[in-house]
Amino acid sequence: MIEMAGWVTAAALLVAVLAAILFRKPLLATFGLQLISLKRRRMTQQEARAVISRLRSEAKAMKEDRNRVEALLALRELEVSDVMVHRTNMRSVNADNAPEAIVREVLQSPHTRLPLWKGSLDNIVGILHAKDLLRALNEVDNDFSQIDILKIAAKPWFVPDTTSLEDQLNAFLRRRAHIAIVVDEYGEVEGLLTLEDIIEEIVGEIADEHDIDVQGVKQEADGSVVVEGTVSIRDLNRALGWVLPDDEATTIAGLVIHETQSIPEEKQAFTFHGKRFLVMKRDKNRIARIRIKPAPVEIQQQEAQKPQ
Incomplete structure (x- = not known):
């Protein structure tokens, strides 16, 4: 049971x-x-491609974020003289010119703000804003003779060339200013710096419809580049994607002089940093024009093998 x-x-x-x-x-x-x-379930080919694309996008975004963080940290190491537009490349206006000529210069310039000088470039007397000029013209029915350029211009702001970019950025933000004139220890004008210049050090080149190519740089059909000696190394690197060093010199002529430890004669050629430099024109003790092209591959390989 x-x-x-x-x-x-x-x-x-x-x-x-x-x-x-x-x-x-x-x-x-x-x-x-x-x-x-x-x-x-097995992943389809289309799904696999989508995953790979997303991972690449995320990796690219991480790299861009890292570069921006590094650029922010670099602001403490860089000085305004490293980034400024050199005085030889500055667009400026002679305040003694006729008002009609000044208006024409301002309208033809790609920049909104232009330094005003009297007598010489070392005597900057104001910063002329295109909007203020056009507003003043409108108030006098476009009668150029009734315009006082100096009264329209804003007071210039002078900053030492040794100011760090971090301090200058904070100063721009505090003053709500966009442009400063860079001077050396003797008060002589070295160049100008804008808020946009510093921002571009962080986020990269900011292009707009009024931007123009770097002045003094001409691309030749044979692949070489003809550069005026006063062009800054930083501008050249940005324009062409090069990595020429700018820690010992500011301009391309200064780089050649530093590397050769001399003031080369015309038609002399040198090779360094993977490039071939040919001095095309010399004006007294100044290198006026240089032709630059890639160095032969074997020379580039030899440079790459040298101990750093």
């Missing part, structure tokens, strides 16, 4: 287990649960 009861119990349990297996989905649904399949 006991054996019969045991078999009945075992049979009942077996039926219960089979019912649970057969009706597991309805039973789980009763308690608000869902059976999840552990079988792994």
Whole structure:
């Protein structure tokens, strides 16, 4: 009798287990649960490409963020003289010119703000804003003779060339200013710096419809580049994607003089930093024009093997 009861119990349990297996989905649904399949589905080729594309985008974004952080940290190491537009490349206006000529210069310039000088470039007397000039013209019905340029111009702001970019950025923000004149320890004008120049050090080149190519740089059909000696190394690197060093010199002529430890004669050629430099024109003790082209591959390989 006991054996019969045991078999009945075992049979009942077996039926219960089979019912649970057969009706597991309805039973789980009763308690608000869902059976999840552990079988792994193969990823389609299209899905794989989408995943790879997303990973690449994320990696690119991470690299850009890292570069910006590094650029922010570099602001403490750089000085305004490293980034400024050199005085030889500055667009400026002679305040002694006729108002009509000044208006024409301002309208032809790609810049909104232009330094005003009297007598010489070392005597900056104001910063002329195109919007202020046009507003003043409108008030006198475009009668140039009634305009006083110096009254329209804003007071210039002079900053030492040794100011760090970080301090200068903060100063720009505090004063809500956009342009400063850079001077050396003797008060002589070295160049100008804008808020946009510093921002571009962080985020890269900011292009707009009024931007123009770097002045003094001409691309030749043979792949070489003819550069005026006063062009800054930083501008050249930005324009052409080069990595010429700018820690020992500011202009391309200064780089040649530093590397050769001399003032080369015309038609002299030198090779360094993976480039071939040919002095095309010399004006007294100044290198006026240089032709630059990639150095032969074997020379570039030799440079790459040199200990740093």
